[in-house]
Amino acid sequence: MATSNKHDSDKAASSTTLRVGAVDLAIHRGSPSEYVPGEQIYIAPTQGYLEKLAYAIANNLPALLIGETGVGKTQAVRHLAWKTRNGLRRVNLNGATTVDEFLGKMLINEQGTYWVNGVLVNAMLAGDWILLDEINACLPEIAFCLHSLLDDDRMVVLMEYDGRIVRPHPDFRLFASMNPSEEGRYSGTKMLNEALLDRFPVVIRMDYLTEDEEVQAVMQQSGNSDEAMVRRMVRAANDVRAAIRHEKVFGSFSTRRVIDWARMALRFPEKESARYAVISKLTDFDAQTVTDIVDNYF
Ligand SMILES: Nc1ncnc2c1ncn2[C@@H]1O[C@H](COP(=O)(O)OP(=O)(O)OP(=O)(O)O)[C@@H](O)[C@H]1O
Ligand SMILES: [Mg+2]
Numbered sequence: 001m002a003t004s005n006k007h008d009s010d011k012a013a014s015s016t017t018l019r020v021g022a023v024d025l026a027i028h029r030g031s032p033s034e035y036v037p038g039e040q041i042y043i044a045p046t047q048g049y050l051e052k053l054a055y056a057i058a059n060n061l062p063a064l065l066i067g068e069t070g071v072g073k074t075q076a077v078r079h080l081a082w083k084t085r086n087g088l089r090r091v092n093l094n095g096a097t098t099v100d101e102f103l104g105k106m107l108i109n110e111q112g113t114y115w116v117n118g119v120l121v122n123a124m125l126a127g128d129w130i131l132l133d134e135i136n137a138c139l140p141e142i143a144f145c146l147h148s149l150l151d152d153d154r155m156v157v158l159m160e161y162d163g164r165i166v167r168p169h170p171d172f173r174l175f176a177s178m179n180p181s182e183e184g185r186y187s188g189t190k191m192l193n194e195a196l197l198d199r200f201p202v203v204i205r206m207d208y209l210t211e212d213e214e215v216q217a218v219m220q221q222s223g224n225s226d227e228a229m230v231r232r233m234v235r236a237a238n239d240v241r242a243a244i245r246h247e248k249v250f251g252s253f254s255t256r257r258v259i260d261w262a263r264m265a266l267r268f269p270e271k272e273s274a275r276y277a278v279i280s281k282l283t284d285f286d287a288q289t290v291t292d293i294v295d296n297y298f
Contacts, residue, residue, distance in 0.1 A: 018083050021051030023058050025084050028171065033087025035128050041220045042079040043213045049204045050076060056202040057084075062150055062174040064135070064197070067206035070254020073177040076206070077131050086171065087128030091119045093138035102142050104158060115161045120149075124156070127169030135176035136192040143196050149174070150199035176200065208241065214255060222262035229270065230262050232297040236274075239293045251286045253278070270298040 017024040044050060053076055056063035065073040074090070081088035091097060104118040123130040132138070138146070145156050155167045178192060197203070209217060214234045215227060224230055240253040257278050264273035274294045279287050 018054075018080075020054035020080070021048065023051055023054040025054050025058055025080065027083075028085040032085050033126060033128050035087030035089055035126075036085055037078045037082045037088050039082060040075075040078065041217070042075060043209060043217045043220075045072070045076075045209055045213060047207065049206055050080070052202060052204055053077070053080060057173055060170075060173065061201040062176070062199070063202040063204060064192075064200040065175065065177040065204050065206060066180055067177075068208070068254070069179055069252050070256045071206045071208050072255065073206060074131065074133070077129070077175050081129055086173070087123075087126065088131060089119055089123045089128050090131045090133060092133045093142060094134045095137055095139060097138070097142070099139065099141040099145070103145060103156065104161065106160060115158075120145075121156065121158070121166050124149075124166055124168040124172050127171030129173040129175065132174070132176040134178060135196070136178040143193065146196060147199065150196075180205075208238075209255065211235070211238065214258065217255060218258050218262050222259045222266070224262040224266050229265065230258075233258050233261055233265075233270070236294050236297045239296070240290055243289060243293070249282075249286045249289050251282045251290075253290075257281070271295070274298070 016027055016029070018027055019025075053063055053065075055061075057080065065076065067073050078088060080086075091102065093102075100118065102118045102120050104116055104121050106113050106115055108114075117125070120130060122128075132146075149156050149168075155165050158164050158166060208214065211231070211234055214237075215231050218230050218234060219225055219227060222230075237253045237255075237258050240249055243249040244252065260277040261270075261273055264277045267273075268276075271294060274291075279290055279294070282290055
Protein backbone atom coordinates (compact mmCIF):
# COMPACT_ATOMS: atom_id res chain seq x y z
CA MET A 1 0.00 0.00 0.00
CA ALA A 2 2.74 2.52 0.89
CA THR A 3 4.22 2.89 -2.54
CA SER A 4 6.17 6.01 -1.57
CA ASN A 5 8.26 3.97 0.82
CA LYS A 6 9.01 1.14 -1.58
CA HIS A 7 12.27 2.60 -2.77
CA ASP A 8 13.38 3.30 0.80
CA SER A 9 12.48 -0.21 1.83
CA ASP A 10 14.58 -1.67 -0.95
CA LYS A 11 17.51 0.44 0.16
CA ALA A 12 16.99 -0.53 3.80
CA ALA A 13 16.95 -4.21 2.91
CA SER A 14 20.28 -4.02 1.14
CA SER A 15 22.26 -2.02 3.72
CA THR A 16 23.19 -2.71 7.32
CA THR A 17 22.36 0.70 8.78
CA LEU A 18 19.64 3.26 8.48
CA ARG A 19 20.74 6.89 8.53
CA VAL A 20 18.43 9.25 10.41
CA GLY A 21 19.86 12.77 10.38
CA ALA A 22 23.34 12.33 11.80
CA VAL A 23 22.57 9.01 13.50
CA ASP A 24 23.18 5.53 12.12
CA LEU A 25 20.82 2.83 13.33
CA ALA A 26 21.70 -0.81 12.92
CA ILE A 27 19.26 -2.80 10.84
CA HIS A 28 18.32 -6.04 12.54
CA ARG A 29 19.81 -9.07 10.87
CA GLY A 30 18.79 -12.68 11.05
CA SER A 31 15.27 -13.96 11.33
CA PRO A 32 12.88 -11.13 12.08
CA SER A 33 10.56 -11.03 15.06
CA GLU A 34 6.89 -11.70 14.34
CA TYR A 35 6.27 -8.27 15.87
CA VAL A 36 8.03 -6.29 13.13
CA PRO A 37 5.39 -3.73 12.05
CA GLY A 38 4.05 -3.72 8.51
CA GLU A 39 5.07 -1.22 5.88
CA GLN A 40 3.33 2.10 6.27
CA ILE A 41 3.11 5.59 4.89
CA TYR A 42 5.30 7.94 6.86
CA ILE A 43 6.09 11.57 6.20
CA ALA A 44 9.39 12.38 7.90
CA PRO A 45 8.65 15.44 10.02
CA THR A 46 10.88 18.49 9.63
CA GLN A 47 10.86 19.08 13.38
CA GLY A 48 13.95 16.92 13.76
CA TYR A 49 12.68 14.75 16.58
CA LEU A 50 13.08 11.56 14.56
CA GLU A 51 16.85 12.04 14.76
CA LYS A 52 16.65 12.44 18.54
CA LEU A 53 14.56 9.31 18.75
CA ALA A 54 17.16 7.50 16.64
CA TYR A 55 19.88 8.81 18.97
CA ALA A 56 18.04 7.28 21.92
CA ILE A 57 17.72 3.95 20.12
CA ALA A 58 21.35 3.89 18.99
CA ASN A 59 22.53 4.57 22.54
CA ASN A 60 20.07 2.24 24.25
CA LEU A 61 18.40 5.08 26.13
CA PRO A 62 14.71 4.89 27.06
CA ALA A 63 12.76 7.68 25.34
CA LEU A 64 9.56 9.39 26.41
CA LEU A 65 7.36 11.00 23.74
CA ILE A 66 4.94 13.70 24.84
CA GLY A 67 2.32 15.14 22.50
CA GLU A 68 -1.37 15.66 21.84
CA THR A 69 -3.37 12.69 20.65
CA GLY A 70 -2.65 11.87 16.99
CA VAL A 71 0.54 13.92 16.56
CA GLY A 72 2.39 10.77 15.51
CA LYS A 73 4.08 9.41 18.63
CA THR A 74 3.25 5.80 17.89
CA GLN A 75 3.85 6.31 14.21
CA ALA A 76 7.42 7.60 14.78
CA VAL A 77 8.44 4.53 16.82
CA ARG A 78 6.59 2.18 14.48
CA HIS A 79 8.32 3.71 11.48
CA LEU A 80 11.82 3.21 12.92
CA ALA A 81 10.94 -0.32 14.05
CA TRP A 82 9.79 -1.18 10.56
CA LYS A 83 12.81 0.42 8.88
CA THR A 84 15.27 -1.35 11.18
CA ARG A 85 13.32 -4.66 11.19
CA ASN A 86 12.82 -4.71 14.94
CA GLY A 87 9.74 -6.17 16.61
CA LEU A 88 7.51 -3.65 18.36
CA ARG A 89 5.12 -4.61 21.15
CA ARG A 90 2.68 -2.14 22.59
CA VAL A 91 0.91 -1.95 25.89
CA ASN A 92 -1.43 0.68 27.20
CA LEU A 93 -0.68 1.44 30.82
CA ASN A 94 -3.97 3.15 31.55
CA GLY A 95 -5.26 1.94 34.91
CA ALA A 96 -6.72 -1.25 33.38
CA THR A 97 -3.33 -2.91 32.78
CA THR A 98 -2.34 -4.96 35.80
CA VAL A 99 1.10 -5.91 36.94
CA ASP A 100 0.13 -9.53 36.09
CA GLU A 101 -0.31 -8.65 32.45
CA PHE A 102 2.79 -6.51 32.47
CA LEU A 103 5.29 -8.75 34.28
CA GLY A 104 3.64 -12.15 34.47
CA LYS A 105 1.56 -14.35 36.69
CA MET A 106 1.22 -17.81 38.23
CA LEU A 107 -1.44 -20.04 36.72
CA ILE A 108 -2.64 -23.43 37.84
CA ASN A 109 -3.53 -26.64 36.00
CA GLU A 110 -3.70 -30.39 36.87
CA GLN A 111 0.10 -30.62 37.05
CA GLY A 112 0.32 -27.76 39.49
CA THR A 113 1.25 -24.12 39.18
CA TYR A 114 3.24 -22.57 36.41
CA TRP A 115 4.40 -19.12 35.44
CA VAL A 116 3.51 -17.12 32.30
CA ASN A 117 5.54 -14.07 31.37
CA GLY A 118 3.81 -10.75 30.86
CA VAL A 119 4.30 -8.46 27.87
CA LEU A 120 7.30 -6.59 29.28
CA VAL A 121 9.26 -9.72 30.16
CA ASN A 122 8.46 -11.30 26.79
CA ALA A 123 9.75 -8.23 24.95
CA MET A 124 12.86 -8.07 27.16
CA LEU A 125 13.74 -11.70 26.50
CA ALA A 126 12.94 -11.63 22.78
CA GLY A 127 14.88 -8.41 22.15
CA ASP A 128 11.82 -6.64 20.77
CA TRP A 129 11.03 -2.98 21.34
CA ILE A 130 8.18 -2.02 23.64
CA LEU A 131 6.04 1.10 23.58
CA LEU A 132 4.24 1.93 26.81
CA ASP A 133 1.29 4.18 26.01
CA GLU A 134 -0.25 6.47 28.62
CA ILE A 135 2.64 5.90 30.99
CA ASN A 136 1.41 8.73 33.21
CA ALA A 137 -1.65 6.64 34.08
CA CYS A 138 0.28 3.53 35.15
CA LEU A 139 -0.37 1.83 38.47
CA PRO A 140 2.19 2.43 41.25
CA GLU A 141 3.26 -1.26 41.17
CA ILE A 142 4.10 -0.89 37.48
CA ALA A 143 5.96 2.37 38.06
CA PHE A 144 7.95 0.58 40.73
CA CYS A 145 9.10 -2.22 38.45
CA LEU A 146 9.91 0.31 35.72
CA HIS A 147 12.23 2.07 38.14
CA SER A 148 14.58 -0.88 38.39
CA LEU A 149 14.43 -1.48 34.65
CA LEU A 150 15.22 2.16 33.84
CA ASP A 151 17.86 2.49 36.56
CA ASP A 152 21.42 1.52 35.91
CA ASP A 153 20.77 -2.04 37.09
CA ARG A 154 18.53 -2.54 34.04
CA MET A 155 16.59 -5.53 35.32
CA VAL A 156 13.30 -6.66 36.70
CA VAL A 157 12.82 -9.11 39.54
CA LEU A 158 9.96 -11.60 39.31
CA MET A 159 9.00 -11.57 42.98
CA GLU A 160 5.66 -13.29 42.38
CA TYR A 161 7.49 -16.20 40.77
CA ASP A 162 10.82 -17.42 42.16
CA GLY A 163 12.54 -14.09 42.60
CA ARG A 164 14.42 -14.57 39.35
CA ILE A 165 16.12 -11.65 37.71
CA VAL A 166 15.35 -10.81 34.08
CA ARG A 167 17.80 -8.69 32.13
CA PRO A 168 17.01 -7.31 28.70
CA HIS A 169 18.33 -8.79 25.46
CA PRO A 170 20.75 -6.26 23.86
CA ASP A 171 18.20 -5.38 21.15
CA PHE A 172 15.43 -4.56 23.65
CA ARG A 173 14.40 -0.88 23.63
CA LEU A 174 11.83 0.91 25.74
CA PHE A 175 9.67 3.86 24.69
CA ALA A 176 6.85 5.52 26.52
CA SER A 177 4.25 8.02 25.42
CA MET A 178 1.77 10.34 27.04
CA ASN A 179 -0.48 13.26 26.26
CA PRO A 180 0.56 16.58 27.75
CA SER A 181 -1.15 16.68 31.11
CA GLU A 182 -0.58 20.27 32.17
CA GLU A 183 -3.72 21.45 30.43
CA GLY A 184 -5.83 18.85 32.17
CA ARG A 185 -7.88 18.36 29.02
CA TYR A 186 -7.42 14.61 28.94
CA SER A 187 -9.77 13.25 31.53
CA GLY A 188 -8.06 10.86 33.88
CA THR A 189 -4.54 11.78 32.83
CA LYS A 190 -2.09 13.09 35.33
CA MET A 191 1.44 14.32 35.47
CA LEU A 192 4.06 11.65 35.26
CA ASN A 193 5.67 11.41 38.65
CA GLU A 194 9.07 13.07 38.86
CA ALA A 195 10.90 9.90 39.82
CA LEU A 196 9.77 8.13 36.67
CA LEU A 197 10.23 11.21 34.47
CA ASP A 198 13.80 11.49 35.70
CA ARG A 199 14.57 7.99 34.48
CA PHE A 200 14.01 8.89 30.82
CA PRO A 201 17.29 10.36 29.51
CA VAL A 202 15.55 11.53 26.31
CA VAL A 203 12.17 13.29 26.43
CA ILE A 204 10.74 14.41 23.09
CA ARG A 205 7.90 16.91 22.84
CA MET A 206 6.09 16.49 19.58
CA ASP A 207 3.81 18.83 17.73
CA TYR A 208 1.52 18.34 14.74
CA LEU A 209 3.09 18.04 11.30
CA THR A 210 3.48 21.28 9.35
CA GLU A 211 0.64 22.13 6.96
CA ASP A 212 2.43 20.76 3.89
CA GLU A 213 3.48 17.58 5.68
CA GLU A 214 0.01 16.97 7.05
CA VAL A 215 -1.57 17.53 3.61
CA GLN A 216 0.75 14.85 2.21
CA ALA A 217 0.07 12.46 5.10
CA VAL A 218 -3.69 12.91 4.79
CA MET A 219 -3.78 12.58 0.99
CA GLN A 220 -1.73 9.41 1.04
CA GLN A 221 -3.66 7.75 3.84
CA SER A 222 -7.17 8.77 2.88
CA GLY A 223 -6.81 8.18 -0.85
CA ASN A 224 -8.23 11.66 -1.40
CA SER A 225 -6.01 13.28 -4.03
CA ASP A 226 -7.85 16.61 -4.17
CA GLU A 227 -4.99 18.64 -2.70
CA ALA A 228 -6.91 21.91 -2.52
CA MET A 229 -9.71 20.24 -0.56
CA VAL A 230 -7.34 18.43 1.80
CA ARG A 231 -5.41 21.65 2.40
CA ARG A 232 -8.60 23.42 3.47
CA MET A 233 -9.33 20.54 5.84
CA VAL A 234 -5.85 20.78 7.36
CA ARG A 235 -6.26 24.56 7.72
CA ALA A 236 -9.59 24.06 9.46
CA ALA A 237 -7.91 21.51 11.77
CA ASN A 238 -5.13 24.01 12.52
CA ASP A 239 -7.71 26.70 13.35
CA VAL A 240 -9.40 24.29 15.74
CA ARG A 241 -6.02 23.49 17.31
CA ALA A 242 -5.41 27.22 17.79
CA ALA A 243 -8.85 27.51 19.41
CA ILE A 244 -7.88 24.63 21.71
CA ARG A 245 -4.70 26.45 22.71
CA HIS A 246 -6.80 29.52 23.51
CA GLU A 247 -9.22 27.34 25.49
CA LYS A 248 -12.14 28.09 23.22
CA VAL A 249 -12.42 24.38 22.38
CA PHE A 250 -11.65 21.53 24.77
CA GLY A 251 -11.53 18.44 22.55
CA SER A 252 -8.74 17.63 20.11
CA PHE A 253 -8.30 17.49 16.35
CA SER A 254 -5.82 14.79 15.45
CA THR A 255 -4.38 13.96 12.06
CA ARG A 256 -6.41 10.77 12.35
CA ARG A 257 -9.61 12.81 12.27
CA VAL A 258 -8.47 14.79 9.24
CA ILE A 259 -7.77 11.47 7.48
CA ASP A 260 -11.25 10.16 8.40
CA TRP A 261 -12.79 13.37 7.14
CA ALA A 262 -10.86 13.39 3.84
CA ARG A 263 -11.71 9.73 3.22
CA MET A 264 -15.41 10.29 3.83
CA ALA A 265 -15.35 13.36 1.58
CA LEU A 266 -14.55 11.05 -1.33
CA ARG A 267 -18.20 9.94 -1.13
CA PHE A 268 -20.09 12.79 0.57
CA PRO A 269 -19.99 16.60 0.58
CA GLU A 270 -17.22 18.03 2.79
CA LYS A 271 -19.49 19.62 5.39
CA GLU A 272 -21.62 16.53 5.79
CA SER A 273 -18.46 14.42 6.08
CA ALA A 274 -17.13 16.77 8.76
CA ARG A 275 -20.29 16.18 10.77
CA TYR A 276 -19.81 12.42 10.78
CA ALA A 277 -16.01 12.14 10.97
CA VAL A 278 -15.20 15.02 13.30
CA ILE A 279 -18.02 17.00 14.85
CA SER A 280 -19.99 14.02 16.13
CA LYS A 281 -16.98 13.21 18.35
CA LEU A 282 -17.20 16.54 20.16
CA THR A 283 -19.27 17.87 23.02
CA ASP A 284 -22.18 20.20 22.12
CA PHE A 285 -20.10 23.11 23.32
CA ASP A 286 -17.11 22.32 21.09
CA ALA A 287 -19.32 21.24 18.18
CA GLN A 288 -20.68 24.74 17.64
CA THR A 289 -17.24 26.38 17.51
CA VAL A 290 -15.81 23.69 15.25
CA THR A 291 -18.83 23.87 12.93
CA ASP A 292 -18.25 27.62 12.59
CA ILE A 293 -14.59 27.00 11.72
CA VAL A 294 -15.49 24.34 9.14
CA ASP A 295 -18.08 26.74 7.65
CA ASN A 296 -15.28 29.23 7.04
CA TYR A 297 -13.63 26.76 4.69
CA PHE A 298 -16.49 24.86 3.03
N1 LIG B 1 4.60 11.60 10.19
C1 LIG B 1 3.45 11.04 9.81
N2 LIG B 1 3.32 10.52 8.56
C2 LIG B 1 2.18 9.94 8.17
N3 LIG B 1 1.09 9.82 8.94
C3 LIG B 1 1.14 10.32 10.18
C4 LIG B 1 2.31 10.94 10.69
N4 LIG B 1 2.08 11.34 11.96
C5 LIG B 1 0.82 10.97 12.23
N5 LIG B 1 0.24 10.37 11.17
C6 LIG B 1 -1.13 9.87 11.06
O1 LIG B 1 -1.81 10.21 12.24
C7 LIG B 1 -2.32 9.05 12.89
C8 LIG B 1 -2.10 9.20 14.37
O2 LIG B 1 -0.73 9.02 14.68
P1 LIG B 1 -0.28 8.21 15.98
O3 LIG B 1 -1.15 7.03 16.19
O4 LIG B 1 1.16 7.98 15.86
O5 LIG B 1 -0.58 9.31 17.08
P2 LIG B 1 -0.21 9.29 18.63
O6 LIG B 1 0.56 10.53 18.88
O7 LIG B 1 0.42 7.99 18.98
O8 LIG B 1 -1.66 9.44 19.28
P3 LIG B 1 -2.23 8.87 20.68
O9 LIG B 1 -1.78 9.84 21.74
O10 LIG B 1 -3.71 8.94 20.48
O11 LIG B 1 -1.69 7.50 20.87
C9 LIG B 1 -1.57 7.88 12.30
O12 LIG B 1 -2.35 6.72 12.23
C10 LIG B 1 -1.22 8.37 10.94
O13 LIG B 1 -2.31 8.06 10.09
MG1 LIG C 1 -0.20 6.43 20.15
